[in-house]
Amino acid sequence: MSPIITEVTGVSRTMLLTLKARADEQLHPHPIFQDPLAVEWSKLLPWDNGLEAIYSSKPKLIQTSFAVRAYHHDQIASRHIANHANPVVVELGAGLSTRFHRIGDNSYRWLELDLPIVTELRHKLDTQTQQHQFISASVMDFNWMNALPDVAPENILFIAEGLLPYFEKDQVQLLISQMQSRFSGASLVMDILGNYGKVVSKVFGKIGASHKWYAKNEQEVTEMGLHLIDVWSLFQLYPKRWPWQLRLLLKLRTQLSYYRNGYLILETKL
Numbered sequence: 001m002s003p004i005i006t007e008v009t010g011v012s013r014t015m016l017l018t019l020k021a022r023a024d025e026q027l028h029p030h031p032i033f034q035d036p037l038a039v040e041w042s043k044l045l046p047w048d049n050g051l052e053a054i055y056s057s058k059p060k061l062i063q064t065s066f067a068v069r070a071y072h073h074d075q076i077a078s079r080h081i082a083n084h085a086n087p088v089v090v091e092l093g094a095g096l097s098t099r100f101h102r103i104g105d106n107s108y109r110w111l112e113l114d115l116p117i118v119t120e121l122r123h124k125l126d127t128q129t130q131q132h133q134f135i136s137a138s139v140m141d142f143n144w145m146n147a148l149p150d151v152a153p154e155n156i157l158f159i160a161e162g163l164l165p166y167f168e169k170d171q172v173q174l175l176i177s178q179m180q181s182r183f184s185g186a187s188l189v190m191d192i193l194g195n196y197g198k199v200v201s202k203v204f205g206k207i208g209a210s211h212k213w214y215a216k217n218e219q220e221v222t223e224m225g226l227h228l229i230d231v232w233s234l235f236q237l238y239p240k241r242w243p244w245q246l247r248l249l250l251k252l253r254t255q256l257s258y259y260r261n262g263y264l265i266l267e268t269k270l
């Protein structure tokens with residue numbers, strides 16, 4: 001296949017960073033997961049040089065963070081699939097996620113929701129099936145909820161990976177309330193940035209992808225009406241996978257809430 005010309009802008013450009021991080025993970029001597037499709041898609045999409053400033057600002061930190069984040073979401077999704085009769089996974093702001101191809105075989109349905117420009121791109125790379133479908137919509141246009149299969153909400157896992165910090169807090173609150181009114185009892189996994197994240201995320205503003213919501217800690221999310229099942233500090237996950245230069249630093253720093261809350265992954269129930 002010849003290279004695919006993309007014209008994604010703003011927040012959507014960031015999906016190329018996470019795709020590259022997963023592709024580059026395959027070059028590690030002990031990759032945390034296998035993702036041949038990320039390598040294939042990366043080769044087909046010309047690298048956006050404007051992203052280089054972010055990707056190489058803290059090269060090992062950025063690549064490892066995105067790879068560890070992806071793997072941890074895989075673990076949560078695999079557990080969900082194993083524990084439900086009709087497991088449905090809905091990736092909100094899916095970007096070019098290749099998770100379905102890594103772990104989705106036993107799902108009943110797997111839906112990838114993203115903005116039209118991104119879904120168009122996915123159609124060029126990926127194939128829809130009855131099991132694996134693409135929804136072209138803004139997550140804030142709540143009609144997408146009508147596209148979900150008719151299963152008990154407990155079967156549904158929503159994944160909002162790398163999405164919610166791009167919205168204002170009141171938009172996130174509205175989305176959560178709408179999802180709760182339709183899918184009470186479903187699971188929602190999300191990642192949130194804290195004040196330490198502000199330091200790291202400055203560079204995102206320069207590519208038109210400013211983070212808008214910084215949460216103090218998981219309590220801020222439970223106050224929005226979600227039931228907390230579990231919470232992890234990204235920097236404490238899979239310590240062996242982090243470059244040795246960072247390992248001790250992260251271990252010591254994340255004893256302090258400022259660093260621990262800098263990047264949290266939350267598993268919640270609506």
Ligand SMILES: C[S@@+](CC[C@H](N)C(=O)[O-])C[C@H]1O[C@@H](n2cnc3c(N)ncnc32)[C@H](O)[C@@H]1O
Binds near residue numbers: 013095096139160
């Ligand atoms: C950092 S990327 C994350 C992609 C993917 N979840 C991952 O972790 O690889 C953020 C994604 O959110 C999507 N996005 C931004 N605003 C959106 C909106 N209003 N509705 C749906 N998706 C949106 C972008 O297009 C982009 O694909």
